[in-house]
Amino acid sequence: MTRPPRLIESLQNPQFKLWESLLESRGLKKQGKFLLAGLKTVPEALARWPERFSTLLVTDPAQAEGWRLPAELEIVQLAPALFRTLDASGTGFPLLVGAVPDTPLIDLSQPPQGLELICALGDPNNLGALLRSAAAFGARRVILLDGAAHPYHPKCLRAASNAQFELTLLRGGRWEDVNRAAGPLVALDAGGADMAAFRWPRDVRLVLGEEGQGVPAALPVQRLSIPTTGAVESLNATVAASVALFSHFTANR
Structure with a gap:
């Protein structure tokens, strides 16, 4: 990682509050975004579906050293207390912010495919x-x-x-x-x-x-x-x- 991350330290920061809302279904539906956590799932998702994600959340820039990150992926450093709030599973590992894809309404009158x-x-x-x-x-x-x-x-x-x-x-x-x-x-x-x-x-x-x-x-x-x-x-x-x-x-x- 070569570019310096943006730092967020306040609980009242609007961007942090938006991410915090993604811990519940109501926030997911309103914002159309989600948080991905996990020691295995985050690296896999970045490697296989990088276009789905807009932001990487860290507590220390060193956490992302050596990672191959898309140029358009924003890196944000959060104060430890803020990060723990978003890291609901307690992974201590960087989090990804992604966009919830459209979920079209299916015409069930059409026959199944597989x-x-x-x-x-x-x-x-x-x-x-x-x-x-x-x-x-x-x-x-x-x-x-x-x-x-x-x-x-x-x-x-x-x-x-x-x-x-x-x-x-x-x-x-x-x-x-x-x-x-x-x-x-x-x-x-x-x-x-x-x-x-x-x-x-x-x-x-x-x-x-x-x-x-x-x-x-x-x-x-x-x-x-x-x-x-x-x-x-x-x-x-x-x-x-x-x-x-x-x-x-x-x-x-």
Whole structure:
């Protein structure tokens, strides 16, 4: 790093207050920006998707010495107390400020292209873990319903480990819109048919409801159950979805 960074020391600095707002979904939606943290995710994101980021936040300019940084990337030095406020995970590692990409509204009346997820998960940790599995098992698109967690929430970013940048994220509207969606549509249900015997089509939409509520009973979907020992009542929504993603992946390799 050769250029000197801009220094911010005041809690009242407007730029700092904007970044602080990105710790919550409301700020993410209003500002259209996000904060990325992580000892592995920050260097990987800079190397693979440098165009997505505008600013690198450090507490000491030496933290970025030797890094290959895009010429247009601004470097800002924050006072330690300010940095700790933004570093919600306590990494102590430089943070990136990026732009939240547009999330177009999908026309669900059109048939699926490969494996697609329709998702209403409201917990950002769960959504992040799901996105990581979706990227690992070849989901083409993730369709987020109204009420789903923000995919660039700090907790979601941490759990996803940069999976957001590998996936096409779309908006899907409300459950009423899913009622009119082109199929095939599949959902997970303890009372459904045994997934082990299901023949997965290549083009399919896997529908995931909100935690604790599941998919609406009236939704016209093929319901599948995951065979288990019965030692536990149910699986976590993200774990169950990951099993289904793996099942589709192995059936269509």
